[in-house]
Amino acid sequence: MLEHGGNLRAAARRYGRDDWIDLSTGINPWGYPIPMLAPNAWHRLPETDPALVEAACRYYGAVQLLPVAGTQAAIQALPRLRRPSRVTVSAPSYAEHAQHWRRHGHTLHLSSYAALDAAVDASDVVVLCNPNNPTGETVPAEQLLDWAARLTRRGGWLVVDEAFGDTAPGLSVAAHAHRPGLIVLRSVGKFFGLAGLRLGFVAAEAGLLRELADLLGPWAVSGPAQSIALAALNDGVWQAVTQARLQSAGRRMDKLLSAHGIAAAGTPLFHWWPQDDPQAFHEHLAQRGIWSRLFLDAAYGIRLGLPPDEAAWQRLARAFDEWRER
Secondary structure, eight states: OOOOOOOOOHHHHHHSSSOOEOOOOOOOSOOOOOOOOOTTTHHSSOOOOOOHHHHHHHHTOOOOEEEESHHHHHHOOOOOOOOSSSEESSSSSTTTHHHHHHHTTEEEEEGGGGGGGHHHHHEEEEESSOTTTTTOOOOOHHHHHHHHHHHHTTTTEEEEEETTTOOGGGGOOOOGGGSSTOOOEEETTTTTTTTTGEEEEEEEEEHHHHHHHHHOOOOOHHHHHHHHHHHHHHHHHHHHHHHHHHHHHHHHHHHHHHHHTOOOOOTTEEEEEEEHHHHHHHHHHTTTEEEEEEESSOOOOEEEESSSSSSHHHHHHHHHHHHHHO
């Protein structure tokens, strides 16, 4: 398996602490409050609830969606729905995309965001994250729709992973994903802080959604996950308050990093920057019980999520001060 953030057990084994501040993911630390669930959420076989799909379509602005057990399920399945193809995946990016297109016999090319436009005409499939994880790079919706049209004319696909798209809704192309050739992935885990729910959605043309549903099989999403997500997707008041809270916290992180000479990129939910000797900085934070995400590949640097409370903010600030004074 590829390494991802959130691996606190590994941190605890290595450093022997139990007071971790986990900043290794971009998950909202103030997640949606879990409502009381009806008993049949646990008892019944979890056929897809049409009310969940309707709520998700309203929230994401999509015409049609398929609920899946986290966008990871779709990332693993989509390469199995095409014959061997020329696939370009943006890099650096969420590494699972490239892993699974390569695994299923496709010819894989990795491309920087700057080179994606040229790659479109040499590819059958182009895959990117928007906003990108971990670098925060973005592509305007108009550009994505142009790429999708060019690929569709040759029977190709544009796959856009919008897992971190909730805080930048103007970038989304989910409203157009009922057209052939455009596939959009959305996640309940990041903005709603419900990563453990394992729930995401795929927006695409109806025929492709049927193929994907057949491949994933019946009861792909648990009943409790559907009930909780239905409440979250319908709760506009919580969403508005959370948008404001995340934007404010993102600005606070910008200010903290800038005060230490760090020009970071990212989203309100996470910040990434190229760091000289990132292993030493990662170790410095870990010794203080702060778990960050270390990147040693094309995204050479450090990514931090948001601290959950004031004590965690102060502890992070002290760690930065001590790094500067070392």
